[in-house]
Amino acid sequence: MSASERPVPSPCVSICALDDDDICTGCQRSVAEITRWSRMDNEERRSVLALCHERAKARGLVWMLPAKP
Template identity: 80%
Template sequence: MNATERPVPSPCVNICALDEADICTGCQRTVEEITRWSRMDNEERRGVLALCHERARSSGLIWMLPTKTVN
């Protein structure tokens, strides 16, 4: 992280409960990702956020709307 870059904020939404796979149902992070967050650099945090988004999409928490094609 360079001196002018701000830290990537935590995705925590204060809904802290683990599912059967030990994934937080609020932010979609693993226990390891949650505990390591403060020691991650921004690049690693962005990678975790991408994984969280994919987990949410895969579990049906995020729906991707089809894009319109222009003919």
């Protein structure tokens, strides 16, 4: 991370409960991702956020609008 780059903020929404797959129902991070977050660089954090988004879509928590023709 460069000196001028700010840290990517945590996606935590203070709804901390794990599902049967040990994924947080609030932020969609795994236990390992939550534990490691403070030691991740911004590139890794962005990768985790992308995974969280995909998990949320797979669980029907995010609705995607179709692209306009």
